[in-house]
Amino acid sequence: MPDLFSPFRLKDVTLRNRIVMSPMTMHHSVDGCMSDFHVMLYGSRAVGGFGLLFPEQIAITPDGRTSVHCAGIWDDKQIEGLSRVCRLVKEMGGIPAIQLGHTGRKGSENRPSEGRLQLSPDHAEGWQVRGPSPIPYGGRHSFPVHELTVAEIHELHGAYADAARRAVEAGFEWLELHFAHGYLGASFFSPIANQRTDQYGGSLENRVRFHVEALDAVRATWPERLPLTARLGSDDFNEAGVQFDDAIWAIGRMKQHGLDFADISLGLNTDDMKDRPFDRIGFMVERAARVRQELDIATGVSWNLGIPSVADEVIRKELVDLVFLGRPALSNPHWPIWAARELGHDDPFSMVPKDWTWWLRQHRSQAAADSIGLPPLPNRQNPRI
Ligand SMILES: Cc1cc2nc3c(=O)[nH]c(=O)nc-3n(C[C@H](O)[C@H](O)[C@H](O)COP(=O)(O)O)c2cc1C
Numbered sequence: 001m002p003d004l005f006s007p008f009r010l011k012d013v014t015l016r017n018r019i020v021m022s023p024m025t026m027h028h029s030v031d032g033c034m035s036d037f038h039v040m041l042y043g044s045r046a047v048g049g050f051g052l053l054f055p056e057q058i059a060i061t062p063d064g065r066t067s068v069h070c071a072g073i074w075d076d077k078q079i080e081g082l083s084r085v086c087r088l089v090k091e092m093g094g095i096p097a098i099q100l101g102h103t104g105r106k107g108s109e110n111r112p113s114e115g116r117l118q119l120s121p122d123h124a125e126g127w128q129v130r131g132p133s134p135i136p137y138g139g140r141h142s143f144p145v146h147e148l149t150v151a152e153i154h155e156l157h158g159a160y161a162d163a164a165r166r167a168v169e170a171g172f173e174w175l176e177l178h179f180a181h182g183y184l185g186a187s188f189f190s191p192i193a194n195q196r197t198d199q200y201g202g203s204l205e206n207r208v209r210f211h212v213e214a215l216d217a218v219r220a221t222w223p224e225r226l227p228l229t230a231r232l233g234s235d236d237f238n239e240a241g242v243q244f245d246d247a248i249w250a251i252g253r254m255k256q257h258g259l260d261f262a263d264i265s266l267g268l269n270t271d272d273m274k275d276r277p278f279d280r281i282g283f284m285v286e287r288a289a290r291v292r293q294e295l296d297i298a299t300g301v302s303w304n305l306g307i308p309s310v311a312d313e314v315i316r317k318e319l320v321d322l323v324f325l326g327r328p329a330l331s332n333p334h335w336p337i338w339a340a341r342e343l344g345h346d347d348p349f350s351m352v353p354k355d356w357t358w359w360l361r362q363h364r365s366q367a368a369a370d371s372i373g374l375p376p377l378p379n380r381q382n383p384r385i
Contacts, residue, residue: 004312005345008051008321010260010298012225013173015051015095015322016351018315019336022302022324023054023099023178023231025066027111032059032072034081042085045329046092049336049351052322053094055085057101057178058167060159064102064184067109068125073100073163079170086171092353098167099231100160100218101178104187105131105145118143131187132194132201132210139271153200153210156184157217165221175222177230179211182268186233189250190269192241208250215257227260233267234287237274242267244287252295263300263324264288278303282310289319300324308339338374 002008008015021042028037034055042053059065059072072078086096108119108126118141119126130152131145148156160177167175179185187193188210194201200209215228222228232254234247251262264287277283281304288301298321305311306328314320328335340348349360363369370376 002315002318004308004315004323004343005340006315010174010227013095013227016093017049017051017336018322019050019311019339020052020097020300020322020324021045021050021054021329022326023057023176024326024330025056025070027067027069027113029069029071029081031077032062032065032070032074033078034071034085038071038081039084039088042094042096043088043092044333046089046094047353048332048334049340050094050325050329051336052097052174053089054097054099054176055082057099057103057183058082058163060100060102060156060163063107063127063130064104064159066103066107067111069111073098073166073170074159076166079166082167082170082172090171093351095174096172097174097176098170098172099176099178100163100167102156102184103129104182104184105129105135105137105193106141106182108143116140131184132196135193135195137182137193137270147196150198150200153213157213160214161217161221164218168221168223168226174227175218175229176263177211177214177218180231180233180263180265180267182233182270185211185214185230186242186267186269189233189247190236190242190267192236192238192269204246204249205253208253211250211254212257215254215259219258228258229261229263230254230259231263231265233269234264234284234291236267236269237277238270238272239274241269244290247287248291248294251291251297255295255297259297261298261300261321262288262291262295263302263322264291265302280304281307282314285314285319292318292320298322302326306335308342311339312343334374341374341377 005017089096121128134147136142235244236242284301284303288299292299300322302324311323
């Protein structure tokens, strides 16, 4: 029976454990390039024991970013920053993963610290957003949407292929296509955002064509020996939007086109969600488990899984293969080491760089063991001076 700290192998890649740093947009790039900030952020999480590490969503075109401060991979000059991140992550025992994406009708924002508002196309830091149909998301994303032509869709698939080629060059070993959270892939899948009448809209098969063609394009440049995966918006929690049973069908179709692993997330194609799930622990796990069982494909899942016993349980029960952590990875760079200690792992410090291990393992007394910067273990009396 695997647990949170069992290695996980997919294709030619072996992760040291089941803990993933989930992609998180940082708004910290200049001209789409990664810099010292990103090397620090992902390097520290790799030292902290994460097995698979995603930097933020990486945009395949400039208008695929959330804000002008987001990272991208549409130009060869962006390879250098990405490869610095990859090198350090690998040196620290992690596997570097890339999430390729396009924000579609939800792009052209300012930073969260500036209000997370959509900017108009004529704003110095805004642009004309694009999507499957000329339907704005609504609310704070209300500017007109350019309906993509078929030629523009083909160009985007070309951009996916070029991005995958650059990702290999940068040293990534795991690739995820971002088809969730109301971004371009998610909006092609959702009848709320996609009301096209051509081959990319209408029937379920047509609404998955964008994704299948993206997979085919990427597969042409991404090596067969490395995992090709996707994060799918599997439910809009709205009767007019993506229904979970349709998502199961779509993932089956993608599997026929080389999908090796499914990361199950939300559609987020509308704010009008029935029974908003966000306060519940592990609320996407049940759906991910169904995908795993019904399609015989490895799966991962995020959303409120940062309590170590919960993360461990979903692996032990073989509900999913990998646990993706977003906010816990921001708040605790050493989450895996902390969780290992909490869960009674034999040797939590086996995950830190070799030359620290000796120092962190040497405890001649309980007080010394409790004084290394991690909370005292449960069922222990708090020591006093
Ligand atoms: C600051 C921040 C930025 C995020 N950016 C992305 C992103 O670029 N791509 C993505 O797929 N999800 C993104 N997410 C969602 C996370 O990857 C994750 O799925 C979500 O936070 C739920 O996991 P958690 O409960 O462990 O935080 C972001 C989340 C946060 C907190």
